[in-house]
Amino acid sequence: MAAKKPAGLDRRKVVAALLADRGDALVVTGLGSPTYDTYAAGDHDLNFYLWGAMGGAVMAGLGLALAQPKRRVLVITGDGEMLMGIGSLATVACEAPKNLAIAVIDNGHYGETGMQRAHTARGVDLAGIAKAAGFKSATTISTMPAVQAWLPAWQKKAGPVFADIKVAATPAPMRLPLRDGTAIKHRFRSALLGADAIK
Amino acid sequence: MTTDQQTSATVWPDEIYEVLKQAGITQVAYVPDAGHAKLINRCHADKAMRAVSLTTEEEGVAMLAGAWMGGAKGVLLMQSSGVGNCINMLSMIEECRLPLLMIVTMRGVWGEFNPWQVPMGGSTAAALENAGVIVHSVERAEDIRETIHACTALAFNTQRPVAMLIQQRVIGFKNWNK
Numbered sequence: 001m002a003a004k005k006p007a008g009l010d011r012r013k014v015v016a017a018l019l020a021d022r023g024d025a026l027v028v029t030g031l032g033s034p035t036y037d038t039y040a041a042g043d044h045d046l047n048f049y050l051w052g053a054m055g056g057a058v059m060a061g062l063g064l065a066l067a068q069p070k071r072r073v074l075v076i077t078g079d080g081e082m083l084m085g086i087g088s089l090a091t092v093a094c095e096a097p098k099n100l101a102i103a104v105i106d107n108g109h110y111g112e113t114g115m116q117r118a119h120t121a122r123g124v125d126l127a128g129i130a131k132a133a134g135f136k137s138a139t140t141i142s143t144m145p146a147v148q149a150w151l152p153a154w155q156k157k158a159g160p161v162f163a164d165i166k167v168a169a170t171p172a173p174m175r176l177p178l179r180d181g182t183a184i185k186h187r188f189r190s191a192l193l194g195a196d197a198i199k
Numbered sequence: 200m201t202t203d204q205q206t207s208a209t210v211w212p213d214e215i216y217e218v219l220k221q222a223g224i225t226q227v228a229y230v231p232d233a234g235h236a237k238l239i240n241r242c243h244a245d246k247a248m249r250a251v252s253l254t255t256e257e258e259g260v261a262m263l264a265g266a267w268m269g270g271a272k273g274v275l276l277m278q279s280s281g282v283g284n285c286i287n288m289l290s291m292i293e294e295c296r297l298p299l300l301m302i303v304t305m306r307g308v309w310g311e312f313n314p315w316q317v318p319m320g321g322s323t324a325a326a327l328e329n330a331g332v333i334v335h336s337v338e339r340a341e342d343i344r345e346t347i348h349a350c351t352a353l354a355f356n357t358q359r360p361v362a363m364l365i366q367q368r369v370i371g372f373k374n375w376n377k
C-alpha cells in the first residue's frame with residue numbers, strides 16, 4: 001500500500017501560532033475560513049474581518065499599511081481569495097511597504113463553498129508568483145516549526161513579506177466573529193485612532 | 200481640443216489637485232487614463248501624497264477602504280471602463296459605510312471613436328448608482344472645482360461613496376491621427 005499523504009497542518013493551530021504574539025499589529029482577514037480562524041485565535045478590536053470583497057484583502061492591507069507606517073499589518077487570507085486578487089501582489093511588490101506581511105492559509109481548495117479543488121492544488125505556486133512579482137521575502141511553509149520560524153519575519157523583517165502556508169483540506173468547526181461591517185469599522189477605528197475617530 | 204493636448208493651459212486638473220490637497224488626501228489610487236494624465240503627474244510629484252498604480256480598479260476600492268480604517272483619506276482615479284471592474288468590491292464600502300471618493304473620466308459617450316468604449320460608457324452612471332455610489336456629473340470645465348469640492352465634502356463628512364464623472368465633452372476628443 002502506498003504511504004498515506006501527510007494530513008497537512010491544522011489551520012487553527014497555524015493561525016493561533018501566527019497571532020500568539022501579535023503585539024500592536026493590525027490584522028486584515030480574507031473572507032471565509034481565514035476570518036473564522038483569526039476569530040478562533042482570539043477576538044481583537046484591531047481585526048478587520050472581511051466577510052466578502054473576495055480578492056480585496058491584500059489591497060485593504062496595503063491601504064492600511066500606507067496609512068499606518070509605524071504599525072505592522074498582517075493579512076491572513078485563503079488561497080482562493082489570494083488568487084482572485086493576484087494582481088495585488090504585483091501592486092504591493094511595486095509599492096514595497098516595509099510594514100506589510102501576507103500569510104495565505106492554503107488548503108488547496110475553496111473550503112467555504114464545498115471544498116472544490118483550487119489552483120494551488122493543481123500546481124500554481126503562490127510564493128513563486130510573489131517572488132516573481134518582486135517580493136524579496138516569499139516562502140512556502142508546510143511544517144509547524146517553519147511556521148514558528150516565520151514569526152519574526154512577519155513581525156519584524158522589512159516587508160513586504162509573503163508566506164504560503166500549506167494546511168489540511170479539512171473544515172474546522174464554525175467560529176463566527178462580528179459580521180456587521182459598520183460595527184467592525186467603528187470598533188477597529190476607535191481602537192486604533194481613538195474615540196474621536198467615530199464621531 | 201484633444202486629450203493629447205492636456206497642457207499647462209488645461210487648468211481643471213490643477214484645480215482638482217488643489218482641492219484634494221486641501222482636503223488632506225494622502226493616497227491616490229489609479230489605473231491611468233489620458234484624461235487623468237496631468238492630475239496623476241501632480242500627485243506623483245507631491246511628497247505628501249502616495250500615488251499607487253493599480254493592476255485593476257477594484258484594487259483601489261479595497262486599498263482606500265484600508266486607508267480609511269487606518270485614518271487616511273484617498274481618491275480613486277479611473278476611466279469609465281474601469282467602473283465595471285469595481286462592482287463587487289464596492290459592497291465593502293456600503294457594508295462598512297466607508298467614504299470613497301472616485302473621479303471617473305468618461306469615454307464612449309460624446310464624440311467617441313472607439314466602439315468598444317460605448318457599452319461601459321453608456322452604463323457607467325447607472326452601474327455606480329446601482330452599487331450605492333452617489334454620482335455627480337460635470338459637463339463643463341468651469342464646474343469642476345466646485346463639484347470636486349462638494350463630492351469630497353460629501354464623501355468624507357458623511358462616509359459615503361461619491362463619484363464625480365467628468366464628461367467626455369470636458370476632456371475632448373482623442374486624436375487618432377497622431
Ligand SMILES: Cc1ncc(C[n+]2csc(CCOP(=O)(O)OP(=O)(O)O)c2C)c(N)n1
Pocket residue numbers: 030031032033034052053054077078079080081082105107109110111112113118287
Ligand atoms: C466574488 C465572489 N465569488 C465567489 C464567492 C464565493 N466564495 C466565498 S468563499 C470562497 C472560497 C474561498 O476560498 P479560500 O480563499 O481558499 O478560503 P478557504 O475557505 O478555502 O479557506 C468563494 C469562492 C464570493 N464570496 N465572492
Ligand SMILES: [Mg+2]
Pocket residue numbers: 078079080105106107108109110111118
Ligand atoms: Mg482555500
